[in-house]
Amino acid sequence: EAGVTQSPTHLIKTRGQQATLRCSPISGHTSVYWYQQALGLGLQFLLWYDEGEERNRGNFPPRFSGRQFPNYSSELNVNALELEDSALYLCASSLQGAQPQHFGDGTRLSIL
Amino acid sequence: RKEVEQDPGPFNVPEGATVAFNCTYSNSASQSFFWYRQDCRKEPKLLMSVYSSGNEDGRFTAQLNRASQYISLLIRDSKLSDSATYLCVVPNYGGSQGNLIFGKGTKLSVKP
Numbered sequence: 001e002a003g004v005t006q007s008p009t010h011l012i013k014t015r016g017q018q019a020t021l022r023c024s025p026i027s028g029h030t031s032v033y034w035y036q037q038a039l040g041l042g043l044q045f046l047l048w049y050d051e052g053e054e055r056n057r058g059n060f061p062p063r064f065s066g067r068q069f070p071n072y073s074s075e076l077n078v079n080a081l082e083l084e085d086s087a088l089y090l091c092a093s094s095l096q097g098a099q100p101q102h103f104g105d106g107t108r109l110s111i112l
Numbered sequence: 113r114k115e116v117e118q119d120p121g122p123f124n125v126p127e128g129a130t131v132a133f134n135c136t137y138s139n140s141a142s143q144s145f146f147w148y149r150q151d152c153r154k155e156p157k158l159l160m161s162v163y164s165s166g167n168e169d170g171r172f173t174a175q176l177n178r179a180s181q182y183i184s185l186l187i188r189d190s191k192l193s194d195s196a197t198y199l200c201v202v203p204n205y206g207g208s209q210g211n212l213i214f215g216k217g218t219k220l221s222v223k224p
Contacts, residue, residue: 058211
């Protein structure tokens with residue numbers, strides 16, 4: 001069974017640009033979660049999608065947004081990139097909000 | 113009290129040692145708890161789930177004290193491969209659904 005897959009592995013952008021990160025959940029999982037892990041900090045919750053709807057949002061500015069597609073894959077969009085957005089972005093999936101969550105390898109976003 | 117709080121360590125122990133990590137949580141309605149393991153620059157991986165008073169899996173034992181809102185992870189007969197950061201994790205909602213709240217992690221280094 002394929003695990004959670006994320007793309008790209010690495011992404012380099014400059015300040016002010018926009019970034020799009022992608023995630024495919026484990027087959028059969030309807031919930032997708034996005035987390036940010038900045039250097040030296042713990043994982044911070046960004047967004048939770050289930051069945052195409054946003055279920056919860058973490059304490060991040062509106063320039064962090066996303067969506068979930070009918071096939072349950074998801075995109076995270078970050079607009080007007082700032083240096084502090086440099087982090088590992090992790091996607092996780094689970095069955096309909098249940099536990100446990102299984103994580104992808106992450107996308108490392110670097111802002112120059 | 114922070115939502116999920118852990119001793120950051122690092123814990124430096126010799127092979128074969130027994131080591132225990134502690135974690136406190138603030139939401140008294142929480143029903144389920146998790147320990148994840150995260151290797152350097154990798155995604156978190158589920159180590160143990162705790163739904164009642166505790167759980168044991170080989171060398172690993174997790175214990176829960178609901179009255180004190182305290183979870184522990186005990187590792188017996190430490191191996192070099194146990195070196196990692198151990199994350200204490202609690203679902204955001206009182207039950208067991210939804211996004212996760214992560215502690216900042218406890219770093220373990222097992223030396224020969």
